[in-house]
Amino acid sequence: MDSSVSQADLDGPNRKRQEMERSASSLSQAHFQGPNQKRQKMDSELSLSKLSGSSLTLANCYVTEVLAFPRSLAVFRNDILHWNATCWLERFPIPQLAMRKIADHCKIPTLHKWQICEFKGSERSNEEFSDIPEIRLLVVFPHMKKSFDSEEVQKRWTDEIVLPSIYRHVISGIRQYLPTSYQLLRLNSQVKRMELGLDVRDTPSCVSFRSDSLERTWTDIMSKAQESGFEEFAGAFLVALGQWHPTYTIGNSTAEAWRSLGSAWDMEMDMTYIPAESFEVRMESQFRLAPTV
Known part of the structure; x- marks a missing residue:
């Protein structure tokens, strides 16, 4: 108890x-x-x-991206083509939305970066490594299975398709300055890297040449790609991707933003070779709060 x-x-x-x-x-x-x-x-x-008690007013607009699908290399007004010969080097990333748009264009569910070749270089490609060309030219291979990153595929593309097509449409005096093979391009790139003492994979190499007909050069490339044994290159097409710093195209309206870019685009690109329905412009707008009257 x-x-x-x-x-x-x-x-x-x-x-x-x-x-x-x-x-x-x-x-x-x-x-x-x-x-x-x-x-x-x-x-x-x-x-x-x-x-x-306020309203949004447009402060400025700027063009961030232009995506187009040219029918030919002749889309460039300048008859000098700056060809990115070091196709084995990964250059600059492609925005995800642009990848999606390109996949939609060729009606495939997914497009991989190893199905794309950076075809155009620039005058600065041999000196600078970080500058993205304002207008890039890509070649897309919708039926590529082996991956363009493989040396076997790149060698066939360069030696059996691109170089023969270029050689057919340049004057004899220029041919002596052009590379003769994929292997020689790689060796030159590696030697240049060693001479410059750079700790990089290889150095970019751009081959510039004047063609009597860039249109026929591209026609020859496509004709060879359609032959038996070149199925991985069949159906290839061109993509023009323009990207600019916002300050380059800034304007007080969408019309002004486009006008600020239009002259530069027209100076380099011939819209005759770009289907109007394939031409897309992406703009960004900035707004400010303003008191309502």
Whole structure:
């Protein structure tokens, strides 16, 4: 009996103490949460009241990207082509949305980067490594299975398709300055890397040449790609991808943004060779809050 009474005497105060602690904790929690909830509500109402008395006005626009599908190399107004001869080097990433648009164009569910070749270089390709050409020219191989990254595929593309097509449409005086094979291109690139003391895979090499007909050069490339034994290159097509720094094309309206870019685009690209329905422009706009009158 004494033991039971003693245990009850001990348990009673313990329960009361626990209840008091829980009550104090609840009061403390309510004390801190209450002001916070009120403050959040007031901040929300204040923000909404500011927005309701204001309107968005266009501050500026700029072109971020142009995507087009030329029918020929003749899309370039200059008859000098800067060919990216070091096709084995990974150059610059392609935006995911552009990849999606290109896949839609050739009606395939997924397009991989190893199905794309960076065909055009620039005058700066031999000196600088980080400059993205403002207008890039890509060749897309929708039926490529082996991966263009493999040396076997790149060698066939260069030695059996591209170089013979180029040689047929340049004057004899220029041929002596052109590379004769994929292997020689690789060796030259590696030697240049060693001479410059660069810790990179290889150095980019751009071969510039004047053609009597860039249109016929591309026709020959496509004709060879359709022959038996070249199935991985069949159905190849060109993609022009233009990308600019926002400050280059900035304007106070979409029309002004396009005008700021249009002259540069027209100077380099001939729209005669670009189907109008394949031409897409991406713009970004910036807005500011302005009080309503």
